Amino acid sequence: MLTAADLAGNAGAGDDPDPFGRFGEFGGRFVPEALVPALDEVAAQYAKAKSDPEFLREFDHLLRTYAGRPTILTEVPRFAKEAGGARIILKREDLTHTGAHKINNVLGQALLTKRMGKTRVIAETGAGQHGVATATACALLGLDCVIYMGEVDCERQALNVARMKLLGAEVVPVANGSRTLKDAINEAFRDWVTNVDHTYYLFGTAAGPHPFPEIVRDFARIIGVEARRQVLELVGRLPDAVTACVGGGSNAIGIFHAFVGDKDVALYGFEAGGHGLESGEHALTLTAGTIGVLHGSRTFVLQDDEGQTIESHSISAGLDYPGVGPEHAWLKETGRATYRGVTDAEAMEAFALLARTEGIIPAIESSHALAGTIKLGRELGPEAVILVNLSGRGDKDMGTAMKYFNL
Amino acid sequence: MTTLASVFEKARAENRAALVGYLPAGFPTKEGAIAAATAMVEAGCDVIEIGLPYSDPLMDGPTIQDAVHRSLLNGTRIADVMHTVEGVAKTGAATLVMTYWNPVYIYGAERFARDLASAGGVGTITPDLIPEEAGPWCAASAAAGIDTVFLVAPSSPDERIASVVECCTGFLYAASLMGITGARESVGSAAEGLVKRSRAHTSIPVCVGLGVGTGAQAAEVAAYADGVIVGSAFIRRLLDAPDEATGLAAVRELATELAAGVRSR
Numbered sequence A: 001m002l003t004a005a006d007l008a009g010n011a012g013a014g015d016d017p018d019p020f021g022r023f024g025e026f027g028g029r030f031v032p033e034a035l036v037p038a039l040d041e042v043a044a045q046y047a048k049a050k051s052d053p054e055f056l057r058e059f060d061h062l063l064r065t066y067a068g069r070p071t072i073l074t075e076v077p078r079f080a081k082e083a084g085g086a087r088i089i090l091k092r093e094d095l096t097h098t099g100a101h102k103i104n105n106v107l108g109q110a111l112l113t114k115r116m117g118k119t120r121v122i123a124e125t126g127a128g129q130h131g132v133a134t135a136t137a138c139a140l141l142g143l144d145c146v147i148y149m150g151e152v153d154c155e156r157q158a159l160n161v162a163r164m165k166l167l168g169a170e171v172v173p174v175a176n177g178s179r180t181l182k183d184a185i186n187e188a189f190r191d192w193v194t195n196v197d198h199t200y201y202l203f204g205t206a207a208g209p210h211p212f213p214e215i216v217r218d219f220a221r222i223i224g225v226e227a228r229r230q231v232l233e234l235v236g237r238l239p240d241a242v243t244a245c246v247g248g249g250s251n252a253i254g255i256f257h258a259f260v261g262d263k264d265v266a267l268y269g270f271e272a273g274g275h276g277l278e279s280g281e282h283a284l285t286l287t288a289g290t291i292g293v294l295h296g297s298r299t300f301v302l303q304d305d306e307g308q309t310i311e312s313h314s315i316s317a318g319l320d321y322p323g324v325g326p327e328h329a330w331l332k333e334t335g336r337a338t339y340r341g342v343t344d345a346e347a348m349e350a351f352a353l354l355a356r357t358e359g360i361i362p363a364i365e366s367s368h369a370l371a372g373t374i375k376l377g378r379e380l381g382p383e384a385v386i387l388v389n390l391s392g393r394g395d396k397d398m399g400t401a402m403k404y405f406n407l
Numbered sequence B: 001m002t003t004l005a006s007v008f009e010k011a012r013a014e015n016r017a018a019l020v021g022y023l024p025a026g027f028p029t030k031e032g033a034i035a036a037a038t039a040m041v042e043a044g045c046d047v048i049e050i051g052l053p054y055s056d057p058l059m060d061g062p063t064i065q066d067a068v069h070r071s072l073l074n075g076t077r078i079a080d081v082m083h084t085v086e087g088v089a090k091t092g093a094a095t096l097v098m099t100y101w102n103p104v105y106i107y108g109a110e111r112f113a114r115d116l117a118s119a120g121g122v123g124t125i126t127p128d129l130i131p132e133e134a135g136p137w138c139a140a141s142a143a144a145g146i147d148t149v150f151l152v153a154p155s156s157p158d159e160r161i162a163s164v165v166e167c168c169t170g171f172l173y174a175a176s177l178m179g180i181t182g183a184r185e186s187v188g189s190a191a192e193g194l195v196k197r198s199r200a201h202t203s204i205p206v207c208v209g210l211g212v213g214t215g216a217q218a219a220e221v222a223a224y225a226d227g228v229i230v231g232s233a234f235i236r237r238l239l240d241a242p243d244e245a246t247g248l249a250a251v252r253e254l255a256t257e258l259a260a261g262v263r264s265r
């Protein structure tokens, strides 16, 4: 059974935000005053829920009987040959119901929605995985569901648009700005401020205004809690490194968090390098961005010298975002985690490699973690044990893959 | 330089509400924005808010998004915003900048406040800055001698109103409804109650914005508020006009209608 400590970690361990939602200088709330009561209500409900045995039982039940938890570990020796022979172990979030780690957070927040008595759920989505997970939870719990998705993403993740529609959600294509995740978030906030009395904004990543970074982290935290136990059992010791891809940061913080206190475990987040740093077409928020405010949070942002957001680029819709969650900004500043870039080409190579060597087709997002892990494995050598968050499966990416590889 | 205090004093003496008009800098063009704001002042606007165009205006509806997008495509920079403020302040209207927080944060709060004051600006409205995060901006503004206007909304409980007015100088911006900017068929029914609740916490003027676009609506709001704020309706006139001269005439006409509205208490 999921415990309060599994959900929220060790209170007082120093890795929770302050009452204003700040992780060091990062986070906080930069939102219209109109939304503050709603955010306060979400925070208060979550504070009650996280130590309520009834809530823990409900969440645990859904994770086990619906999402398919615990997810397994898979060691990938044939793939690892490319990675300097290090032991590489995948945490298989791709095997969850709906096919990505997003379902964990969504089920938690959907239960909160119910507790708050809201009847309508809105969400943004990039790759469509968060949208699919949200539409799924809404179908399960009988909630109205509206998903905002950039036009560019609707096209490259068309399969997921169809899935959401089949699940009964309304999908609203967003045609402003870069027509990707950033603009979908803007549009979702506009909806929320208009309909906040009966609507819950089910935020999809560990970013945004307080309390979302903390709530999303906690609901994704189960990934690392399970994996830490499982690796100890499998290997007899903790891994040398834990790796994940970073878009807004939910799958990464989800697997990192249980290891933050393990000082000998290195944490690596891999961002989307797009066409490379020099090209200017990338989503290297932590690697190449500067501190600013985007979507309600002070964090690293891709922006120009006057604070205008610069459009990101990535072959992967889920990583194509010019901001990042504040806790990652803090883990970077404190040096606890290291963030690096992986280009489109490197990610696609790793995507194909895992398919050919291990019979697993990963999401292109997760392929960034795999590509980064290949390099890291070569650096750490054959004695190293590396735990990778395989955040999702690649079915949704077959259109992109067909084009990329001429399949 | 005309201060906000003097504007509201004058309006009160004339037993009317003040008229506040919004326009983004750089729209329809750099000089066109000054010309449009000047027309608005000549036709009766007491206060002008110059919008600082931002890439992610999440409090704004389609009309302002469109104008701001065009302004950014025109290459509008913060120096242009200051230039616009300078031009508009010369008309004798109290001139504010309405801006999301990030551009100010990146420009540097002290520097922004100082440059705005030197341009003749009298303050800012910051729609995504709440009291918990406003400390540095309030300090910088006080040091530069400019006002800080913050928002309350129908959803704001009394405790929130109390903390928002703590940081407000100049006036309090009461959002008439839950939502984003844009002209509406009717002004939110919650506005009057919000103004009443706000007055229990402050003696500074309370202005109402969001959704106001006609003389009749201005009159309705002027019955209970100290000021009436109109943005999208002006922009709509400029967006719909086939050329700048027609747009200016339409803006002037709307300002005249609104100015009559705020006088029909």
Ligand SMILES: Cc1ncc(COP(=O)(O)O)c(C=O)c1O
Binding pocket: A100, A101, A126, A127, A128, A129, A130, A204, A205, A206, A245, A246, A247, A248, A249, A250, A251, A252, A317, A318, A319, A363, A365, A366, A391, A392, A393
């Ligand atoms: C499979 C998968 N991995 C990763 C991400 C990136 O999001 P985050 O950084 O929040 O984990 C997404 C987002 O859509 C995703 O679908």
